[in-house]
Amino acid sequence: MKKILLATAAALALGTAALAEPVKIGVAAEPYPPFTSPDASGNWVGWEVDFMVAICKQAAIECVITPTAWDGIIPALTSGQIDVIMSSMSITAERAKTIDFSDKYYNTPAMIVTAKGSGITADPAGLTGKIIGVQVATTHEAYTQKYFAPVAAEVKTYQTLDEHNQDLAAGRVDAVMGDSIAMDAFLKSEAGMACCEAVGAVADDAEILGAGVGFGLRKGDPLLATLNEAIKAIRADGTYDAISKPYFDFDIYGK
Amino acid sequence: MAGFWKPHRVGMAVVALGLVALAVIYGRWEWLANPKYQMLFVKGIWLSIWLTVVTMCVGMVLAIPIGLAQAVGPWYLAAPARVFCTVIRGTPLLMQIWLLYYGLGSLFPGTWVQKSDLWPILRQAWPYAVVALSLSVAGYEGEVLRGAFKSVPHGQLEAAKAMGIPRFTLFRRIWLPQALQRVLPTIGGETVLQLKSTPLVSTITIMETYAVAGRIRQDTFIIYEPLLLLAVIYMCLTGLIVLLFRWFEAQTPSRTA
Numbered sequence: 001m002k003k004i005l006l007a008t009a010a011a012l013a014l015g016t017a018a019l020a021e022p023v024k025i026g027v028a029a030e031p032y033p034p035f036t037s038p039d040a041s042g043n044w045v046g047w048e049v050d051f052m053v054a055i056c057k058q059a060a061i062e063c064v065i066t067p068t069a070w071d072g073i074i075p076a077l078t079s080g081q082i083d084v085i086m087s088s089m090s091i092t093a094e095r096a097k098t099i100d101f102s103d104k105y106y107n108t109p110a111m112i113v114t115a116k117g118s119g120i121t122a123d124p125a126g127l128t129g130k131i132i133g134v135q136v137a138t139t140h141e142a143y144t145q146k147y148f149a150p151v152a153a154e155v156k157t158y159q160t161l162d163e164h165n166q167d168l169a170a171g172r173v174d175a176v177m178g179d180s181i182a183m184d185a186f187l188k189s190e191a192g193m194a195c196c197e198a199v200g201a202v203a204d205d206a207e208i209l210g211a212g213v214g215f216g217l218r219k220g221d222p223l224l225a226t227l228n229e230a231i232k233a234i235r236a237d238g239t240y241d242a243i244s245k246p247y248f249d250f251d252i253y254g255k
Numbered sequence: 256m257a258g259f260w261k262p263h264r265v266g267m268a269v270v271a272l273g274l275v276a277l278a279v280i281y282g283r284w285e286w287l288a289n290p291k292y293q294m295l296f297v298k299g300i301w302l303s304i305w306l307t308v309v310t311m312c313v314g315m316v317l318a319i320p321i322g323l324a325q326a327v328g329p330w331y332l333a334a335p336a337r338v339f340c341t342v343i344r345g346t347p348l349l350m351q352i353w354l355l356y357y358g359l360g361s362l363f364p365g366t367w368v369q370k371s372d373l374w375p376i377l378r379q380a381w382p383y384a385v386v387a388l389s390l391s392v393a394g395y396e397g398e399v400l401r402g403a404f405k406s407v408p409h410g411q412l413e414a415a416k417a418m419g420i421p422r423f424t425l426f427r428r429i430w431l432p433q434a435l436q437r438v439l440p441t442i443g444g445e446t447v448l449q450l451k452s453t454p455l456v457s458t459i460t461i462m463e464t465y466a467v468a469g470r471i472r473q474d475t476f477i478i479y480e481p482l483l484l485l486a487v488i489y490m491c492l493t494g495l496i497v498l499l500f501r502w503f504e505a506q507t508p509s510r511t512a
Contacts, residue, residue: 071472071473072478075472075476075478078476136469136470136473137473137474156460157460163357166357166361167357167460169361169364170360170363171363171369171374171378172378172379172380
């Protein structure tokens with residue numbers, strides 16, 4: 001017994017020496033298609049997962065996906081439960097106070113989705129007196145609070161995208177604001193096709209909506225430079241476009 | 256009062272004060288100065304109290320017939336009451352809340368309900384929270400009251416009948432007061448539990464106290480300090496409930512054998 005233990009200990013010691021600890025990549029535990037969602041057998045799939053595989057290969061690091069609750073994902077990073085946030089997190093000044101961000105790896109506009117034929121437009125005038133649903137602690141919530149909350153009847157916050165979409169379908173909220181790609185996936189679903197339509201993107205505000213989506217890292221983590229180089233490399237060699245093609249019919253990297 | 260400060264109590268008080276001092280000195284409390292969060296907390300606490308009081312009252316009113324049906328009712332009343340209590344007590348409250356809010360709510364689109372005058376109320380979240388929490392109280396207290404009704408000595412009821420007291424007066428003056436008096440301590444405890452069930456409704460967009468702490472965490476990324484404040488708030492509310500029920504119990508003189 002003792003021998004086995006010793007052997008295990010030795011193997012572990014060697015293992016750590018030869019291979020660095022795998023980098024724990026935190027994704028929000030809720031499905032966020034087409035970026036991150038668990039498939040029927042529980043494996044994480046989506047554009048962001050494919051992208052991560054390419055990045056980790058490029059940077060020659062071992063990565064493991066660690067599902068984490070979205071509303072606690074930054075504390076999970078700062079407390080060391082995960083090493084990198086890869087969860088379609090927009091780069092914002094507010095978040096940058098607590099964590100470091102890599103360069104952006106995609107940037108898509110935010111859009112307003114309403115019930116069919118609602119006549120609502122994607123601006124404060126159109127949303128006056130309406131009930132708006134938005135996912136809590138997102139850039140969309142910050143945007144809604146700044147531009148729509150003063151005129152809207154009520155802003156309701158939800159833990160997940162699914163919940164506010166469900167309440168939109170149930171008619172409890174008049175409009176929801178979300179990322180165009182995630183909302184597009186909802187509108188293509190059976191429930192989304194039955195009830196709802198997109199009424200357009202909101203006016204841009206880089207200060208709130210951020211400069212795109214990046215990896216989140218602990219302050220001063222040297223991994224940051226590695227990831228930035230890897231993003232640059234796979235952008236340059238065409239891997240990025242090859243990954244994106246099956247998912248999107250436009251360039252999600254943005255301007 | 257002098258007898259209160261025994262050495263072990265002094266020790267515990269020092270430890271408690273030390274913990275509070277540590278939390279105050281080393282914690283980040285600047286968000287407490289933000290009037291937006293102060294307002295949210297005031298509203299949240301009010302909503303927690305409101306939900307607890309309203310659902311306990313509605314639940315108790317429902318629990319009386321349910322308890323009575325189980326205790327002395329004919330089988331066609333007793334059986335449904337028993338099934339109701341079993342289902343409510345046998346399933347998670349969170350699931351009941353979600354079934355009502357998202358399940359029932361998803362049946363309304365495109366039906367007459369959405370065009371009715373009730374829709375402005377039914378599209379909000381609080382009616383579902385009140386119904387779910389009240390049904391939960393009714394399920395648990397229905398079972399408690401079943402035992403309470405049975406425990407009132409049968410001789411008293413027989414005597415009252417022999418005196419020619421009408422059935423309803425008998426129930427109102429003799430049976431119900433004694434049953435309630437017997438379970439008052441239990442109901443006090445259940446009210447405390449009910450208070451601590453209210454955070455579950457934060458999952459259906461109701462901004463009660465727990466949701467406010469969650470919101471501050473999500474806005475500021477400060478985790479422990481709002482939770483510590485939350486613990487203090489719930490402890491104060493619990494203390495109030497305990498005091499209230501002690502007062503209730505003191506109002507009803509009881510003779511112990």
